[in-house]
Amino acid sequence: MTADKIIFLLIGVLILVSALMVVTTRKLIHAALWLVAALFGVAVLYAILQAGFLAVVQVVVYIGAIAILFIFAVMLTRRDMRDQGPQTRSNWWIAALLGLLILAGLVFLIINQPDVERTAAVIPAGVDTLRNLGTALVSPDAYVLPFEVASVLLLAALVGAVYIAGFGKKS
Amino acid sequence: MTLAGFLNDPINFVAQWLTGLLTGWGFSNGLITVILYFIGILVLVVFVMLLDIGLVWVERKVVARFQDRLGPNRIGPFGLIQPIADIIKLVIKEDITPAGADKVVFNIAPVLAAMSVISLWAILPLSSKIFGVDLNVAVLYLVAAGALGTLSIIMGGWASNNKYALLGAFRMVANMVSYEIPMVVTLLIPVILADTMSVQGITQAQSGMWFAILSPLAFVIFFISAIAELGRSPFDLVEAESELTAGFNVEYSGMKFGWFYASELLHAFTFGGFMAVLFFGGYGGFFGLEKLSAFHWLTNPFIQAAVFIAKAMFGYWAIMWVKYSMPRIRIDHMLAFNWKFLVPLSLVVLVNTAILNKLLAGLPAWGYTLGMFLSNVIIGVVTIEILRAYGRRQHKSEQTLAQAMRN
Amino acid sequence: MQNEWLYIGLFLVVGIIVPVVPLAFAALISPKKPNPIKQATYECGIETVGDSWVQFKAQYYVFALVFLVFDVETVFLFPWALSLKQLPLFVVLEGILFIGILVAGLVYTWRKGMLEWV
Numbered sequence: 258m259t260a261d262k263i264i265f266l267l268i269g270v271l272i273l274v275s276a277l278m279v280v281t282t283r284k285l286i287h288a289a290l291w292l293v294a295a296l297f298g299v300a301v302l303y304a305i306l307q308a309g310f311l312a313v314v315q316v317v318v319y320i321g322a323i324a325i326l327f328i329f330a331v332m333l334t335r336r337d338m339r340d341q342g343p344q345t346r347s348n349w350w351i352a353a354l355l356g357l358l359i360l361a362g363l364v365f366l367i368i369n370q371p372d373v374e375r376t377a378a379v380i381p382a383g384v385d386t387l388r389n390l391g392t393a394l395v396s397p398d399a400y401v402l403p404f405e406v407a408s409v410l411l412l413a414a415l416v417g418a419v420y421i422a423g424f425g426k427k428s
Numbered sequence: 429m430t431l432a433g434f435l436n437d438p439i440n441f442v443a444q445w446l447t448g449l450l451t452g453w454g455f456s457n458g459l460i461t462v463i464l465y466f467i468g469i470l471v472l473v474v475f476v477m478l479l480d481i482g483l484v485w486v487e488r489k490v491v492a493r494f495q496d497r498l499g500p501n502r503i504g505p506f507g508l509i510q511p512i513a514d515i516i517k518l519v520i521k522e523d524i525t526p527a528g529a530d531k532v533v534f535n536i537a538p539v540l541a542a543m544s545v546i547s548l549w550a551i552l553p554l555s556s557k558i559f560g561v562d563l564n565v566a567v568l569y570l571v572a573a574g575a576l577g578t579l580s581i582i583m584g585g586w587a588s589n590n591k592y593a594l595l596g597a598f599r600m601v602a603n604m605v606s607y608e609i610p611m612v613v614t615l616l617i618p619v620i621l622a623d624t625m626s627v628q629g630i631t632q633a634q635s636g637m638w639f640a641i642l643s644p645l646a647f648v649i650f651f652i653s654a655i656a657e658l659g660r661s662p663f664d665l666v667e668a669e670s671e672l673t674a675g676f677n678v679e680y681s682g683m684k685f686g687w688f689y690a691s692e693l694l695h696a697f698t699f700g701g702f703m704a705v706l707f708f709g710g711y712g713g714f715f716g717l718e719k720l721s722a723f724h725w726l727t728n729p730f731i732q733a734a735v736f737i738a739k740a741m742f743g744y745w746a747i748m749w750v751k752y753s754m755p756r757i758r759i760d761h762m763l764a765f766n767w768k769f770l771v772p773l774s775l776v777v778l779v780n781t782a783i784l785n786k787l788l789a790g791l792p793a794w795g796y797t798l799g800m801f802l803s804n805v806i807i808g809v810v811t812i813e814i815l816r817a818y819g820r821r822q823h824k825s826e827q828t829l830a831q832a833m834r835n
Numbered sequence: 836m837q838n839e840w841l842y843i844g845l846f847l848v849v850g851i852i853v854p855v856v857p858l859a860f861a862a863l864i865s866p867k868k869p870n871p872i873k874q875a876t877y878e879c880g881i882e883t884v885g886d887s888w889v890q891f892k893a894q895y896y897v898f899a900l901v902f903l904v905f906d907v908e909t910v911f912l913f914p915w916a917l918s919l920k921q922l923p924l925f926v927v928l929e930g931i932l933f934i935g936i937l938v939a940g941l942v943y944t945w946r947k948g949m950l951e952w953v
Contacts, residue, residue, distance in 0.1 A: 461838065461841075462841075462845070465841065465842050465845050466845060466849075469842070469845055469846050469849045470849065473846075473849055473850070473853055477853065515857075518861075519857055519860060519861045519864070519865070520861070520864060520865055521861075521865060522865050522866045522867065522868065523861060523862065523865055523867075524869070524873055524874060525874065526874050526875070527871065527874040527875065535858075538854065538858075539851060539854045539855055539858070542850070542853070542854035543847065543850040543851050543854065546846075546849075546850040546853060546854075547843070547846055547847055547850045549846075550842065550843050550846040560842060560843075560846065561838075561839040561842045561843060562839070563839055563843070567913075568910075568913060595891075598891060598895055601899075602895050602898050602899070605898070605899060605902045606898055606902060608902065608906070609902060609905045609906070609909065612906070612909040613909055613912075616909070616912055616913065616916050619913065619916045619917065620916045620919055623917065623919070623920045624917070625913065625917065682861055682865060683857050683858050683861040684858065686857075687854050687857075687858075759952060760951070760952035763898065763950070763952055764950065764951075764952070767898075767901070767941075767945070767950045768945065768950060771905070771941065772938070772941070775934055775938060778912075778934070779930075779931055779934060782916075782919060782927045782930060782931075783927055783931075785919065786919065786924050786927050787924075
């Protein structure tokens with residue numbers, strides 16, 4: 258049990274508990290805050306894997322923008338922010354059964370992979386992963402097309418959101 | 429193990445001494461690392477907290493002088509013990525939690541706000557040998573810590589169960605979030621100029637020429653966005669003492685309010701430090717002077733730390749100067765200024781820097797500097813001309829309207 | 836795990852402990868005399884009118900959304916900025932294309948009046 262594994266286990270438990278609380282807590286705002294905790298746990302996972310750039314990007318984009326958007330959406334659409342809906346529907350046991358089956362299937366698939374016990378690969382010294390990411394993102398024989406298509410995707414999201422939000426306005 | 433060794437490389441000196449001591453006691457290597465880190469972090473955080481206490485005194489004295497009065501001068505010489513008296517008062521005050529408030533979130537919010545600001549000092553380089561870590565994504569780490577601070581404001585505003593606090597929190601978050609775009613875009617400019625995202629690398633790349641001279645517009649835009657991010661005047665509509673009565677922290681009392689206040693001041697000073705590091709050469713930036721043997725003492729870590737603190741204090745003073753000289757800006761003006769002016773302008777400056785960095789790469793240092801500086805000046809002049817033409821058109825349309833109404 | 840992130844993790848832990856200590860101390864020694872008047876919601880000194888909910892402007896959401904799109908864009912630009920020194924000029928043009936597409940989005944939002952506050 259190296260320190261790496263202990264920290265990974267702790268973070269995994271944190272993420273799972275936070276995710277569970279997101280769907281079971283009664284107050285919506287608390288659900289959003291538990292989501293923030295889960296996202297932060299994912300950022301720590303990235304840091305453990307030595308993907309420092311992804312860790313900070315996770316905090317900047319997910320916690321700094323998307324979680325804020327969630328909280329705004331919750332606050333703008335609830336009549337009373339202390340709203341509490343019913344916890345379960347009448348056929349919750351079917352859903353639980355399905356969930357357990359999917360979990361069992363996934364665990365079975367993952368365990369039967371030949372190299373599932375692999376530890377994180379050690380990055381060779383002298384390799385600047387950040388710069389490699391940068392050059393890969395803009396090289397014509399690497400990922401420049403997805404790079405540009407990503408901006409078109411963002412444009413589509415922006416135009417769509419502005420169009421829908423403009424429905425209520427009188428212009 | 430001499431005094432000269434300590435003066436030239438303090439942290440490694442102490443670390444080696446402690447490692448020798450602890451290995452002698454039989455601790456394992458990993459545990460020693462953790463203990464050393466812990467001690468280093470404690471020293472740094474205590475230093476930062478003492479700095480914060482000093483900042484409270486600086487803020488009150490400076491605002492007093494700006495307003496032509498004396499400021500605190502009763503407690504201790506020049507009122508120096510005033511912040512300590514304030515802390516004692518805040519700690520022994522009753523902690524009033526409003527009825528219906530969400531207790532857990534209410535208590536977490538000030539802790540999160542303080543933590544997000546303290547965590548910034550892990551990457552600020554006080555000198556080439558005194559720093560927390562040399563993170564290779566340090567510039568984005570600054571933005572990430574700001575994101576956590578934004579979250580703490582929403583938590584504080586919502587947990588207070590007070591619609592004015594919530595309104596204030598919303599406005600503050602809309603403000604901070606909008607001005608984050610020009611800030612991040614102008615953060616890209618030192619990254620392009622220094623070709624690295626680590627603050628140590630950016631500081632060392634400025635040993636020849638400050639980035640503020642290479643790209644003054646980037647510095648100005650960063651300065652304005654930083655003031656808006658901090659939520660200070662002239663962008664402090666959300667905690668305007670005369671309007672929304674302290675905004676999102678209206679229901680906070682005692683030490684919790686103390687932490688919101690202290691973290692705001694510390695955040696301002698930290699931003700002064702970042703401005704010093706990103707645009708004014710940080711702990712170095714002596715234009716190559718330190719290579720002369722007569723000025724070799726400039727590379728001493730303690731001198732570098734003093735230079736850094738002095739530059740950060742100057743940045744903090746400039747932020748205070750703006751705060752106490754300008755009137756408040758209305759929320760719709762704030763947001764229009766950001767989205768219709770600062771964001772396009774910062775993108776133009778970014779594109780300009782990227783292109784010129786490539787085109788002028790072959791020139792000698794003075795050609796490069798001159799080219800970059802002139803391009804910024806040209807962009808500034810063109811922007812002012814565009815604004816002037818816009819203003820003239822507005823004025824003319826108002827005049828014709830007034831004319832039509834008179835006839 | 837790389838030692839840098841361990842340091843930052845420890846820093847965050849200390850950063851949480853340091854604010855909590857005075858708060859815990861204050862909770863120990865401060866007086867606790869709650870009464871309903873003290874704990875009433877503050878509304879400029881008068882009694883509260885209506886419950887603690889007002890219709891918030893949808894405009895907040897639109898600004899947060901535009902911010903999200905531009906935030907993701909700037910995050911993409913960071914690796915691009917790091918690759919500029921090694922690669923030739925057309926890399927700069929690729930970045931300009933990227934920025935240009937999103938500036939078109941900003942202009943669209945502006946013309947649709949989504950950047951107004953009222």
